Amino acid sequence: QKEVEQNSGPLSVPEGAIASLNCTYSDRGSQSFFWYRQYSGKSPELIMFIYSNGDKEDGRFTAQLNKASQYVSLLIRDSQPSDSATYLCAVNVQAGTALIFGKGTTLSVSS
Amino acid sequence: GAVVSQHPSWVICKSGTSVKIECRSLDFQATTMFWYRQFPKQSLMLMATSNEGSKATYEQGVEKDKFLINHASLTLSTLTVTSAHPEDSSFYICSAAVGGYEQYFGPGTRLTVT
Numbered sequence: 001q002k003e004v005e006q007n008s009g010p011l012s013v014p015e016g017a018i019a020s021l022n023c024t025y026s027d028r029g030s031q032s033f034f035w036y037r038q039y040s041g042k043s044p045e046l047i048m049f050i051y052s053n054g055d056k057e058d059g060r061f062t063a064q065l066n067k068a069s070q071y072v073s074l075l076i077r078d079s080q081p082s083d084s085a086t087y088l089c090a091v092n093v094q095a096g097t098a099l100i101f102g103k104g105t106t107l108s109v110s111s
Numbered sequence: 112g113a114v115v116s117q118h119p120s121w122v123i124c125k126s127g128t129s130v131k132i133e134c135r136s137l138d139f140q141a142t143t144m145f146w147y148r149q150f151p152k153q154s155l156m157l158m159a160t161s162n163e164g165s166k167a168t169y170e171q172g173v174e175k176d177k178f179l180i181n182h183a184s185l186t187l188s189t190l191t192v193t194s195a196h197p198e199d200s201s202f203y204i205c206s207a208a209v210g211g212y213e214q215y216f217g218p219g220t221r222l223t224v225t
Contacts, residue, residue: 032212043204043219044155049212088155092212096143099206099214103154 002027006089006102015111019076023089023102026070033065034099035074036088044088048074079109113139113209117217124195124224132190132220134205140185141207145214146178149202161188195224 003026013019021035032051036044048063050056050072056063062075072091076083086106090099114137124130134144146158159169159180167180179191188207192199204219 034213036216041202043202043216046213046215051212092214095210095212096208098145098157098160101155 002030002091002093002100004089004091004100004102006087006105008103009106010108011105012108012110013079015079015081015109017079017109019079019083019107019109021074021076021087021089021105021107023072023074024070025072025089025091025100027091027093027100028067028070029093030067030070030091031094032092033063033072034090034092035061035063035072036090037083038086038088038104040085047087076107079107081109081111083107084109113137113207113213113215115141115205115207115215115217117205117220119220120218121221122223124222126196126224127194129191129193130195130222132192132203132205132222134188134190134207134217136186136207139207139209141188141209142185143208144182144188145206145208146180146188146190147204147206149204149219155204158190192222195222197224200224 035048038044050063060077064073086104088104089102118133144161147155159167161167161182182188206214206216
């Protein structure tokens with residue numbers, strides 16, 4: 001059974017702080033890794049994807065991948081109240097197949 | 112990023128009727144589309160994988176005769192909920208694969224069956 005694990009939270013951080021979201025996956029054959037943000041009542045929005053070990057930065061977001069540890073994380077710098085949402089980690093084993101999602105981590109940024 | 116649309120965004124129907132939901136990739140061709148269902152405060156649940164020109168692959172426990180999926184072109188997939196019942200009320204979301212790995216979601220369709 002391929003699994004993606006996330007801490008459900010809620011993770012609470014003050015405005016301006018760094019939010020760190022973590023995810024582990026069970027299938028070593030996983031090829032690609034995604035972070036989606038989902039606001040309540042809305043569909044998921046793709047924030048970042050990463051394929052190779054290391055860091056990938058895009059604005060305030062940094063995705064980190066460690067395939068040896070089967071671990072992927074998302075850092076949000078200078079967190080804003082508008083970042084408050086559920087963050088879904090997803091992995092893909094093979095192109096064209098469905099993503100395997102974690103249950104999501106709820107982030108709350110207080111002003 | 113790639114844009115995926117869904118229509119309608121919300122629909123209310125009477126029990127026993129059928130409802131069709133359309134999913135379109137607007138600026139790319141999607142050989143594969145996926146249909147999900149999400150109940151309040153729960154995770155996304157994959158219902159089926161839809162490939163253009165072939166029959167959809169349904170996840171275990173999803174009734175293929177109740178949830179009819181047609182992927183008629185590289186930009187359009189439809190989900191028809193047949194003989195809908197109140198327990199089918201949910202948030203239905205499609206996604207489309209770009210280049211094999213990246214998947215973009217449509218805005219979702221909220222179905223309420225009365």
